[in-house]
Amino acid sequence: MGNESRRLLLLSIFLLTVQLRVNSVIGICEHSFNDGNKLYNFSLASPLPKFPHGILSEDGFYKVAGNETVLWFQLCGGMLFNHDPPRCAECSECGGPSRCGTECSALAARNAGGYHVCSTLGHASSTNVSILDKQNPFKGVIVRMSSSGKDPSCSLSVSILCDSNGAQGPDSVEKLGTCDYATTLRHPSGCATIISIGGKGFGWFGTLIIIIICLFGAYLLAGTVYRYFFLGVHGIEAIPNLDLWASLPHRTQIFFSSLVRQFSGPSTSHRNSYSPVNS
Numbered sequence: 207m208g209n210e211s212r213r214l215l216l217l218s219i220f221l222l223t224v225q226l227r228v229n230s231v232i233g234i235c236e237h238s239f240n241d242g243n244k245l246y247n248f249s250l251a252s253p254l255p256k257f258p259h260g261i262l263s264e265d266g267f268y269k270v271a272g273n274e275t276v277l278w279f280q281l282c283g284g285m286l287f288n289h290d291p292p293r294c295a296e297c298s299e300c301g302g303p304s305r306c307g308t309e310c311s312a313l314a315a316r317n318a319g320g321y322h323v324c325s326t327l328g329h330a331s332s333t334n335v336s337i338l339d340k341q342n343p344f345k346g347v348i349v350r351m352s353s354s355g356k357d358p359s360c361s362l363s364v365s366i367l368c369d370s371n372g373a374q375g376p377d378s379v380e381k382l383g384t385c386d387y388a389t390t391l392r393h394p395s396g397c398a399t400i401i402s403i404g405g406k407g408f409g410w411f412g413t414l415i416i417i418i419i420c421l422f423g424a425y426l427l428a429g430t431v432y433r434y435f436f437l438g439v440h441g442i443e444a445i446p447n448l449d450l451w452a453s454l455p456h457r458t459q460i461f462f463s464s465l466v467r468q469f470s471g472p473s474t475s476h477r478n479s480y481s482p483v484n485s
Contacts, residue, residue, distance in 0.1 A: 235261065235282035237335040239343050239398070246343040246398040248335065250366070251282045254394055257373070261366065261395040265289075267307070270389055272379035276322070277387060279312035279362055281349055283330050294324035299353065312351045312362040314387055325385055326353045327362040344368055346396035360385035366396035 235250035250261040266286030270277050278285060278292055285307050292315055297306035300313055307313050312327035328351020339345040346368045352361040364376070367390065375391035382388055429446030433439040442448065 234330060234333045235335060235349070237337070237347060238401075239337045239340070241340070241343055245401055246337075247401045248347050248396070248398055250335070250347070250349070250395045252395070257394065261393055268376060268391070270376040270379055273381050274316060275379055275381065275387070276315045277312070277327075277362065277376075277379055277389060278307055278315075279327070279351070279364070281311075281364060281366075282333065284308070284311055285313075292322070292324055294322045297324045297326075299326040300324065310353075314360075314362075314385075325360055327360045327385070327387060328352050329354070338365060338367075343398050359383070361387070363388040365390040367392045368394070368397035370394050370397055 235248075237248040237250075239246040239248075252260050254260060261281045262283055263280060266288060267278050267280050269290070276292075280286075287307055292306045292313055294303060294306045294313075294315055297303050297313075300306060300310035301308040306324060310326045310328065311330045311333070313324050314327050315322040315324045317323075330351075332352045332354065334350045336348050336350070337343055338348050346366045349364045349366060350361060363382075363386075365388070369392035371394075373391065373393045376389040378389065380388040426445065430444045433446060434444045445451070
């Protein structure tokens with residue numbers, strides 16, 4: 207019994223850790239852009255029909271070479287290597303030579319005297335998402351990562367262009383400075399979703415209606431639970447004030463009928479009953 211309880215505890219801790227990691231991954235890759243009456247939303251780590259992990263590479267990392275430099279990186283999370291890991295003489299701040307690449311989100315390797323020297327370009331915690339073109343929000347976003355160790359100026363900027371047809375790239379590396387790099391890829395996750403149009407939202411009246419509905423629902427739920435568990439009332443009778451709610455349609459009909467009669471005047475039959483009698 208003790209071993210089974212221990213296994214359940216370990217399983218619960220594992221599932222909680224996975225859930226926290228998923229939430230943190232989604233959180234750092236959310237971005238919204240307000241353009242007048244439209245709100246554009248980017249959720250890079252959200253699953254898509256053909257990409258269950260969103261923008262995250264299913265291999266555990268992206269790899270691209272160019273300008274005598276090899277880049278390894280992962281978007282919205284840390285890198286995982288089941289194959290083709292970086293082979294670096296130095297790999298400070300990213301796992302060391304034996305586990306190089308496992309403790310950062312972006313790594314650059316350059317050849318120096320026949321062996322690779324790696325520089326950490328960024329960590330998941332330093333991820334920043336911004337709009338690529340404010341005049342055209344549908345174009346995509348830029349994901350920027352930076353390091354905070356021996357090379358504080360090192361960074362990687364990845365332009366994610368909207369492409370609803372599929373994913374392409376990265377194909378090239380651009381060196382922007384001493385330790386700043388950029389690359390580009392195309393992906394459906396870079397396409398914006400408009401989640402609000404009109405700019406006015408629900409307004410105070412709509413918000414009031416929602417609050418009233420929520421309070422009414424909470425009242426019904428709490429009353430039903432109380433009557434079911436504490437008073438022993440079962441079935442549909444457990445709903446509090448059931449007779450009142452059942453009579454509401456009839457009461458409403460009577461109310462509107464009285465309003466119609468009040469504003470339309472006496473009916474024809476009513477007038478005829480008081481018509482003068484011919485002598």
